[in-house]
Amino acid sequence: xxxxxxxxxxxxxxxxxxxxxxxxxxxxxxxxxxxxxxxxxxxxxxxxxxxxxxxxxxxxxxxxxxxxxxxxxxxxxxxxxxxxxxxxxxxxxxxxxxxxxxxxxxxxxxxxxxxxxxxxxxxxxxxxxxxxxxxxxxxxxxxxxxxxxxxxxxxxxxxxxxxxxxxxxxxxxxxxxxxxxxxxxxxxxxxxxxxxxxxxxxxxxxxxxxxxxxxxxxxxxxxxxxxxxxxxxxxxxxxxxxxxxxxxxxxxxxxxxxxxxxxxxxxxxxxxxxxxxxxxxxxxxxxxxxxxxxxxxxxxxxxxxxxxxxxxxxxxxxxxxxxxxxxxxxxxxxxxxxxxxxxxxxxxxxxxxxxxxxxxxxxxxxxxxxxxxxxxxxxxxxxxxxxxxxxxxxxxxxxxxxxxxxxxxxxxxxxxxxxxxxxxxxxxxxxxxxxxxxxxxxxxxxxxxx
Amino acid sequence: xxxxxxxxxxxxxxxxxxxxxxxxxxxxxxxxxxxxxxxxxxxxxxxxxxxxxxxxxxxxxxxxxxxxxxxxxxxxxxxxxxxxxxxxxxxxxxxxxxxxxxxxxxxxxxxxxxxxxxxxxxxxxxxxxxxxxxxxxxxxxxxxxxxxxxxxxxxxxxxxxxxxxxxxxxxxxxxxxxxxxxxxxxxxxxxxxxxxxxxxxxxxxxxxxxxxxxxxxxxxxxxxxxxxxxxxxxxxxxxxxxxxxxxxxxxxxxxxxxxxxxxxxxxxxxxxxxxxxxxxxxxxxxxxxxxxxxxxxxxxxxxxxxxxxxxxxxxxxxxxxxxxxxxxxxxxxxxxxxxxxxxxxxxxxxxxxxxxxxxxxxxxxxxxxxxxxxxxxxxxxxxxxxxxxxxxxxxxxxxxxxxxxxxxxxxxxxxxxxxxxxxxxxxxxxxxxxxxxxxxxxxxxxxxxxxxxxxxx
Ligand SMILES: Cc1cc2nc3c(=O)[nH]c(=O)nc-3n(C[C@H](O)[C@H](O)[C@H](O)COP(=O)(O)OP(=O)(O)OC[C@H]3O[C@@H](n4cnc5c(N)ncnc54)[C@H](O)[C@@H]3O)c2cc1C
Ligand code: SF4
Ligand code: SF4
Numbered sequence: 001x002x003x004x005x006x007x008x009x010x011x012x013x014x015x016x017x018x019x020x021x022x023x024x025x026x027x028x029x030x031x032x033x034x035x036x037x038x039x040x041x042x043x044x045x046x047x048x049x050x051x052x053x054x055x056x057x058x059x060x061x062x063x064x065x066x067x068x069x070x071x072x073x074x075x076x077x078x079x080x081x082x083x084x085x086x087x088x089x090x091x092x093x094x095x096x097x098x099x100x101x102x103x104x105x106x107x108x109x110x111x112x113x114x115x116x117x118x119x120x121x122x123x124x125x126x127x128x129x130x131x132x133x134x135x136x137x138x139x140x141x142x143x144x145x146x147x148x149x150x151x152x153x154x155x156x157x158x159x160x161x162x163x164x165x166x167x168x169x170x171x172x173x174x175x176x177x178x179x180x181x182x183x184x185x186x187x188x189x190x191x192x193x194x195x196x197x198x199x200x201x202x203x204x205x206x207x208x209x210x211x212x213x214x215x216x217x218x219x220x221x222x223x224x225x226x227x228x229x230x231x232x233x234x235x236x237x238x239x240x241x242x243x244x245x246x247x248x249x250x251x252x253x254x255x256x257x258x259x260x261x262x263x264x265x266x267x268x269x270x271x272x273x274x275x276x277x278x279x280x281x282x283x284x285x286x287x288x289x290x291x292x293x294x295x296x297x298x299x300x301x302x303x304x305x306x307x308x309x310x311x312x313x314x315x316x317x318x319x320x321x322x323x324x325x326x327x328x329x330x331x332x333x334x335x336x337x338x339x340x341x342x343x344x345x346x347x348x349x350x351x352x353x354x355x356x357x358x359x360x361x362x363x364x365x366x367x368x369x370x371x372x373x374x375x376x377x378x379x380x381x382x383x384x385x386x387x388x389x390x391x392x393x394x395x396x397x398x399x400x401x402x403x404x405x406x407x408x409x410x411x412x413x414x415x416x417x418x419x420x421x422x423x424x425x426x427x428x429x430x431x432x433x434x435x436x437x438x439x440x441x442x443x444x445x446x447x448x449x450x
Numbered sequence: 451x452x453x454x455x456x457x458x459x460x461x462x463x464x465x466x467x468x469x470x471x472x473x474x475x476x477x478x479x480x481x482x483x484x485x486x487x488x489x490x491x492x493x494x495x496x497x498x499x500x501x502x503x504x505x506x507x508x509x510x511x512x513x514x515x516x517x518x519x520x521x522x523x524x525x526x527x528x529x530x531x532x533x534x535x536x537x538x539x540x541x542x543x544x545x546x547x548x549x550x551x552x553x554x555x556x557x558x559x560x561x562x563x564x565x566x567x568x569x570x571x572x573x574x575x576x577x578x579x580x581x582x583x584x585x586x587x588x589x590x591x592x593x594x595x596x597x598x599x600x601x602x603x604x605x606x607x608x609x610x611x612x613x614x615x616x617x618x619x620x621x622x623x624x625x626x627x628x629x630x631x632x633x634x635x636x637x638x639x640x641x642x643x644x645x646x647x648x649x650x651x652x653x654x655x656x657x658x659x660x661x662x663x664x665x666x667x668x669x670x671x672x673x674x675x676x677x678x679x680x681x682x683x684x685x686x687x688x689x690x691x692x693x694x695x696x697x698x699x700x701x702x703x704x705x706x707x708x709x710x711x712x713x714x715x716x717x718x719x720x721x722x723x724x725x726x727x728x729x730x731x732x733x734x735x736x737x738x739x740x741x742x743x744x745x746x747x748x749x750x751x752x753x754x755x756x757x758x759x760x761x762x763x764x765x766x767x768x769x770x771x772x773x774x775x776x777x778x779x780x781x782x783x784x785x786x787x788x789x790x791x792x793x794x795x796x797x798x799x800x801x802x803x804x805x806x807x808x809x810x811x812x813x814x815x816x817x818x819x820x821x822x823x824x825x826x827x828x829x830x831x832x833x834x835x836x837x838x839x840x841x842x843x844x845x846x847x848x849x850x851x852x853x854x855x856x857x858x859x860x861x862x863x864x865x866x867x868x869x870x871x872x873x874x875x876x877x878x879x880x881x882x883x884x885x886x887x888x889x890x891x892x893x894x895x896x897x898x899x900x901x902x903x904x905x906x907x
Pocket of ligand 3: 836876
């Protein structure tokens with residue numbers, strides 16, 4: 001294959017995985033373009049930079065000499081538009097860059113809802129490194145911040161601000177935190193955790209407007225019920241949406257995101273898109289059209305690169321999984337657990353009396369096959385759950401080997417017997433006995449990994 | 451709607467818990483600690499051999515009570531004020547823990563102490579003398595600089611061990627491990643030798659094995675024990691079995707950590723007093739290269755020296771002189787300058803395990819065993835890693851844990867001491883220290899649909 005110039009727009013996890021995979025598999029000239037930072041860093045670690053757990057340098061997954069060593073050229077600059085006929089990127093500073101193949105991996109931007117006052121100084125979201133710098137400026141002298149919109153980034157912002165002694169009022173429109181994703185028991189647990197850390201969490205409270213002070217900064221917000229909450233900072237944390245500004249006039253088909261087929265091709269020749277900015281025309285089963293998580297960016301980056309190198313395979317993310325941390329409670333999920341049960345679906349839920357650990361397993365009523373699980377405050381093994389869900393293992397079988405999925409550190413208290421006890425109380429005629437305790441190579445796992 | 455009064459309660463709570471401000475109580479404790487330490491330092495110039503027993507005793511009690519009481523209260527309260535959980539906020543911004551002015555100052559104080567201890571013990575005279583009454587009580591003789599060193603070392607391990615337990619109290623691996631380290635330091639490395647001295651028995655540190663205690667298996671030492679009666683035989687048995695049986699067997703089952711993170715006093719001090727500085731260790735490939743050279747050179751040196759000593763009778767006379775010079779060199783350059791001055795003195799500048807990482811011959815042996823013949827590994831949980839970097843940042847051995855975790859690979863590195871902190875700080879539950887069969891140790895979870903695809907890359 002002759003050497004082409006492949007330009008990757010975006011140096012986030014998607015773009016970088018694409019570039020690395022291309023380098024491993026080909027001799028093409030590779031250029032990665034980004035306006036945000038010179039080098040790839042881990043966006044998921046933004047909070048740790050602000051809180052002083054890590055420096056910016058520590059969040060770079062690869063050392064700076066990795067790029068020249070691997071002949072990946074880096075170009076810093078903001079792209080204004082794309083000319084798909086002439087195969088050219090046009091930068092804000094009037095420079096241009098030609099490509100033979102283009103990968104779009106431009107990520108997301110915080111949602112805005114045209115709230116009055118959202119353009120004021122002191123109102124911001126948290127997505128980019130520039131947002132973090134802005135936060136660093138805005139936090140000076142701030143006593144109270146109001147966060148608008150509940151979600152994972154909102155919780156992180158709350159923790160960040162508290163670490164600097166700023167009080168936080170959190171406005172959430174739903175009845176309960178992250179209620180569009182979590183069933184009510186888990187969501188209630190997170191409500192408690194957020195409040196226990198000193199956040200003034202206001203559920204079922206919407207934003208009316210942001211009020212200015214005389215200097216063009218923030219003085220207060222007014223809620224939909226008319227209450228005024230004085231504050232110096234406002235965070236818009238009601239989700240993110242694809243960053244597609246620069247493709248708007250390029251003729252590439254877009255909806256919410258850049259539309260791609262199952263091979264991750266866009267409507268323009270030799271232009272591919274993946275990660276947060278892409279929207280799948282055909283949605284894989286159990287998935288969403290736009291997926292804004294780290295590992296899907298990784299898989300899509302790899303898939304684009306492989307397809308450019310001549311593979312012809314579809315994006316296949318496998319079963320859904322994710323993880324997060326709400327202050328001190330870790331959360332993992334495997335398979336699909338919706339806030340409301342679907343037809344023919346049953347659920348089993350156990351919660352520790354202290355209310356900071358829980359496990360939920362959803363299963364098919366007819367066959368008992370496990371469909372998905374949520375676990376809070378306990379760590380579980382990804383590989384094993386993936387296998388159980390793929391193989392439609394029954395809940396009885398899963399519970400009797402639950403210890404094998406336990407991934408907590410050594411010496412931790414194990415709750416498998418309590419969990420099974422709770423199950424047996426709930427479903428007396430399907431009762432289960434614990435066969436596998438924790439221990440990596442308990443018999444069951446040894447079989448499994450053979 | 452949320453409850454307004456509850457919110458107010460949360461507010462006052464939030465300032466106390468998350469703000470960088472200290473309460474009056476912590477400030478008083480901090481002042482007491484500073485005062486106590488100042489008095490300890492002052493003894494260096496104000497006390498001498500002529501000082502009366504009563505003054506010495508008062509000085510000793512006054513300064514240690516203030517230092518321990520104040521330091522202990524401050525250290526515990528700092529963590530207990532907060533809810534249990536991972537708390538590393540400010541580590542990279544505070545001058546003390548990020549190689550700032552305070553870090554350098556503490557580094558200089560530690561280093562100066564070690565320089566005096568090894569080469570100018572006379573300078574410590576005042577400090578040694580205030581420990582006379584205590585030494586008399588403990589072991590029936592006047593204090594010397596090594597008794598004072600052991601006492602300070604043990605106090606710091608216990609005090610900062612309590613702090614480490616408070617800090618990691620949400621994690622039982624850390625609680626149990628730290629407690630064991632504290633108990634081993636107090637008993638094996640302090641009370642046993644001290645009591646042995648009292649009853650005129652050989653002062654043996656049972657927790658230090660060859661090649662760390664490099665002369666334990668020298669023919670001279672063995673000969674000496676052979677002449678100390680039954681207890682001598684026991685001691686020889688202990689060290690021979692310790693080195694040639696216990697070391698490979700325990701390392702096979704549990705990895706290097708059984709020694710480095712559960713028994714060894716150097717590791718003990720690192721994981722208690724040094725815990726605040728674990729993050730300053732260098733993570734670059736270059737330091738990994740340097741580390742492999744230095745640590746194995748030290749090991750080779752000790753092995754060669756031990757062999758020469760054993761075979762001396764059969765070797766040309768020249769070797770007697772070589773062995774003598776080697777011993778002298780080792781004692782000065784490695785035993786003193788490396789393990790003490792740099793190893794501990796540089797905690798705030800190069801991280802807590804400088805000696806364990808770059809110099810310790812025991813760590814080298816355990817590392818080789820762990821790398822090639824052990825059931826220990828750190829398992830990476832599927833594809834959950836988000837490359838945040840906490841694990842690498844807080845690895846005291848400078849291992850780039852993330853490098854492996856983000857590729858879905860298990861971590862098997864000679865230098866890993868199994869402290870478990872990478873697994874503790876990971877916000878996504880990705881890492882777990884485990885012992886298991888050796889096959890597929892590097893990647894036992896391969897072969898699954900998505901994971902298989904991601905890992906093979
Ligand atoms: C605070 C925070 C915490 C998160 N935590 C998690 C988590 O715990 N787990 C998880 O799975 N996901 C998490 N996410 C989401 C995750 O970070 C994203 O899904 C992922 O980073 C998307 O990667 P990407 O490469 O597609 O896009 P991005 O990382 O957004 O990269 C896109 C890059 O393209 C650049 N770019 C865009 N437009 C232009 C232009 N016109 N010119 C030049 N450059 C341009 C951007 O500046 C950016 O550098 C988090 C996100 C945030 C903000
Ligand atoms: S890799 Fe983890 S367990 Fe090993 S030394 Fe580093 S932090 Fe400790
Ligand atoms: S701390 Fe956990 S999530 Fe972060 S890089 Fe390390 S293994 Fe990955």
